[in-house]
Amino acid sequence: MTGDPRVVRLLLACYPSGWRRRYGPEYGQLLCDLRVQRHPLLILDSLHGALRAQLAPGGLQMSARSPMTTAVWAVGLFTVAGIAFQKLSEDLTGAGGSTADALRAWLVAAAAVSMLALLVATAPTGVALLRGRDRRAWGYVAVPVVGAAAWFGVVRALRAVGQPGGVHSGANLAVVAVVVLAGVGVVAATAWAASAVLRRVPAEQPARLRPVALVVLAVGMGATAVLALAWGLSVRAGDPGVVSGDQGLVATPFVPSWVATVVLLAAAAALAAVAGRRQIGLAH
Amino acid sequence: MGDELGRWAEPGLLVLASLADGDKHGYAITTDVADHVGVRLGPGTLYAALGRLEAQGLIEGLPAEGRRRPYRLTPAGAAELSAQSSRMQHLATLSLHRLGTVPA
Numbered sequence: 001m002t003g004d005p006r007v008v009r010l011l012l013a014c015y016p017s018g019w020r021r022r023y024g025p026e027y028g029q030l031l032c033d034l035r036v037q038r039h040p041l042l043i044l045d046s047l048h049g050a051l052r053a054q055l056a057p058g059g060l061q062m063s064a065r066s067p068m069t070t071a072v073w074a075v076g077l078f079t080v081a082g083i084a085f086q087k088l089s090e091d092l093t094g095a096g097g098s099t100a101d102a103l104r105a106w107l108v109a110a111a112a113v114s115m116l117a118l119l120v121a122t123a124p125t126g127v128a129l130l131r132g133r134d135r136r137a138w139g140y141v142a143v144p145v146v147g148a149a150a151w152f153g154v155v156r157a158l159r160a161v162g163q164p165g166g167v168h169s170g171a172n173l174a175v176v177a178v179v180v181l182a183g184v185g186v187v188a189a190t191a192w193a194a195s196a197v198l199r200r201v202p203a204e205q206p207a208r209l210r211p212v213a214l215v216v217l218a219v220g221m222g223a224t225a226v227l228a229l230a231w232g233l234s235v236r237a238g239d240p241g242v243v244s245g246d247q248g249l250v251a252t253p254f255v256p257s258w259v260a261t262v263v264l265l266a267a268a269a270a271l272a273a274v275a276g277r278r279q280i281g282l283a284h
Numbered sequence: 285m286g287d288e289l290g291r292w293a294e295p296g297l298l299v300l301a302s303l304a305d306g307d308k309h310g311y312a313i314t315t316d317v318a319d320h321v322g323v324r325l326g327p328g329t330l331y332a333a334l335g336r337l338e339a340q341g342l343i344e345g346l347p348a349e350g351r352r353r354p355y356r357l358t359p360a361g362a363a364e365l366s367a368q369s370s371r372m373q374h375l376a377t378l379s380l381h382r383l384g385t386v387p388a
Binding site for chain 1: 311328332334350353
């Protein structure tokens with residue numbers, strides 16, 4: 001081996017796990033033979049190849065992740081972004097006039113359509129679970145319940161400690177960080193459990209159900225991201241004072257919180273689109 | 285498949301042409317293509333093409349020799365290469381004739 005093992009390992013890690021199982025050793029040897037660490041264009045070519053392998057519909061067998069797993073993680077990210085948007089917008093009702101309020105209502109409707117699409121996509125697995133096809137899978141269903149209970153426990157414990165001081169004090173920021181990280185942990189655990197149930201419970205799938213549902217999921221999420229963007233612009237136009245004030249998350253400036261929320265929503269939509277594309281590829 | 289391989293310097297076609305005179309592993313294919321065609325196939329491009337060709341049954345992987353795996357042209361791959369080469373030869377002849385570079 002004549003290449004830099006760290007660079008080779010890093011480039012290999014960018015490929016899907018299934019692809020690495022099939023081509024990993026020989027591809028690693030090729031990267032070494034080409035002394036890839038000395039050629040930035042070859043590194044870019046390898047990264048481009050990895051991206052195509054990750055996104056290729058026909059590369060589904062090359063990926064350890066099923067489309068539904070990707071969709072579930074997209075919904076997890078969407079949930080976190082949605083909670084952030086709710087916290088951001090709840091104190092700004094009326095700030096952007098009727099247009100902003102209407103955009104917010106449309107955003108909620110688009111998010112609801114997305115969640116409905118997820119329910120439709122997972123319905124056959126839910127029915128199979130209720131029919132007792134895999135009794136052990138019920139253990140995974142307990143994960144979100146236990147997680148939510150644990151999160152409320154954390155919040156109550158922190159409240160019992162008392163008021164930590166001003167909103168920007170270190171103590172308060174630490175409390176907020178613990179609450180947010182615990183919440184994200186619960187969402188991640190729920191997504192993991194849902195993925196496991198979808199993977200292991202055998203269910204009859206109508207041919208077009210999941211492709212259509214995942215496309216609707218992605219479109220709904222994309223619409224939500226666009227509406228969140230438009231809502232922020234509308235708020236800014238209706239009340240310029242909001243932009244210069246501390247109306248963002250944890251009393252921070254508005255714009256960074258708004259931009260971060262829109263980016264998270266867009267990332268979730270992109271992930272859902274990847275899931276939809278893979279599911280369509282599988283259907284064909 | 286035909287349209288994809290018909291594009292000039294399509295990596296899949298270059299790989300098929302390289303394997304036409306014998307089995308080769310990845311590095312040997314890249315050096316062969318660079319030496320004879322003047323096209324430098326990047327590693328990601330090469331393995332995307334190898335994966336596609338293997339999935340289409342136009343090449344097959346042989347048992348690995350250490351960490352290197354040679355690939356071989358299948359009969360279907362040879363037929364595809366022959367068909368594409370004939371098409372390109374016809375196009376080249378037609379173009380040169382119309383340009384007046386060669387006599388009719």
